[in-house]
Amino acid sequence: MTFETPPTSQPDVASIGSTPSKQATSTAEKGSLSLFQEGDVSIQRQKPFTTLSAIGIGYGVTNTAVGIPLILSTAIPMGGSPQVFWGFLLMAGVGLATATTLAELISAIPHPGGQYIWVNKLAPERYRRGLSYTTAMISWIAAVATGSSGNLSIPLNAFTIVTLLYPDFVYQRWMGFVAFQVINIITCFGACFEYVLPKISKGLLLLNMATVGVIIVTLCAMSSTRTSAGDFFKVVNISGWPDGVAFIIGLNGANWCFSCLDAATHLAEEIPSPSTNIPKALIWTIIVASSSGLLVVLAILVNLGPADAIDYSGIAIFHRITGSKSAAIGLWVPVLFLVFSSVWAIQTWQSRIAWAISRESGFPLHRHFSKIFPAPFYTPIWSLVGSAVGTALFGCLYLASELAFNSLIATGVLLQEDVTFSMDHSGTPN
Secondary structure, three states: OOOOOOOOOOOOOOOOOOOOOOOOEEEEOOOOOOEEEEEEEEEEOOOOOOHHHHHHHHHHHHHHHHHHHHHHHHOEEEEHHHHHHHHHHHHHHHHHHHHHHHHHHHHOOOOOHHHHHHHHHHOOOOOOHHHHHHHHHHHHHHHHHHHHHHHHHHHOOOOOHHHHHHOOOOOOOOHHHHHHHHHHHHHHHHHOOOOHHHHHHHHHHHHHHHHHHHHHHHHHHHHHOOOOOOOOOOEEEEEOOOHHHHHHHHHHHHHOOOOHHHHHHHHHOOOOHHHHHHHHHHHHHHHHHHHHHHHHHHHHHHHOOOOOOOOOOOOHHHHEEEEOOHHHHHEEEEEHHHHHHHHHHHHHHHHHHHHHHOOOOOOOOOHHHHOOOOOOOOOOOOHHHHHHHHHHHHHHHHHHHHHHHHHHHHHHHHHHHHHHHHHHHOOOOO
């Protein structure tokens, strides 16, 4: 892999990562400046994204507010309401620090490769090639793991609706596997069209905010109980771990709600002025995520009552607060749809990582993965398909062993966080 920065007189960051001496030799579409070929490298000239649509992609991946109900079943047993409330605030602070660092790095070196390019620029010369390549592969594998986690969370939480209506229903692992693969195919196809992506991301951002508002109003209006101050700040640890250890373990849920903040950085060649627009998108993603997420946390915890239930799944909590199965399902369905949309955003994210790595000849079948298809796509189709195949393989692992799947997914998500977190402490280029 070689990483060459273009001359300082070159204002177009699209050529970062390509050899400066290579000249644009052909266009993919006559009469259009939308797609250039520099040697064997496809350079994306489409700039359909704006700051708002980049926020839509970034927030669509993190999906903080609607992700809160999904993580309550793992967070509340680790410490009750204090675990959820203080854990969310703590991870919001960590998310802000991470987004601020990413914003500074992308403003200095805008490149769709993101972390592995920055590692190459900042690491000691002796180690930069190895560290950069390792970072690149970890980033892609972690993105695929995150997408696989989202793919599986949809059917698992969808079947809780069936369980609520039919308590005798028994979930079988093959059901989740089939739904997993169908979702993977649909979201991969939906991410193939460049011009559709910004429009969908804006629409989903508005839908997300509307869903958050409906959840907050419905829970507060239909709740027949209120949580007392004593219950709100009472630590309820039924995990078996000591309180301190349980709190740290319980942070995984809140951390998941602020993960994948680097998604917008990989749009560096698909947005005008990436050195200014992407930092704005990163910071606004945190602002929107923190404010909307905190409102959902308070709406749930204030109306939940004492933490004395056994089932803390999202739909069970909605049912407990509203007292109505219809209302619980009505709130749960849009949550699942937005999680589905986050998988679509993750497909875009992981494919851009594979595409950027392939342009540096660092990926298997890189000659195919580095190509951008012409109209009507303008996207790296083979990178999308390759990343979707990786996700499908994760799904096959789930069918074979749920424990192995969960272990690999957890490792992948932690690796993604480690890559981003390591950049927070690497400094920034002069």
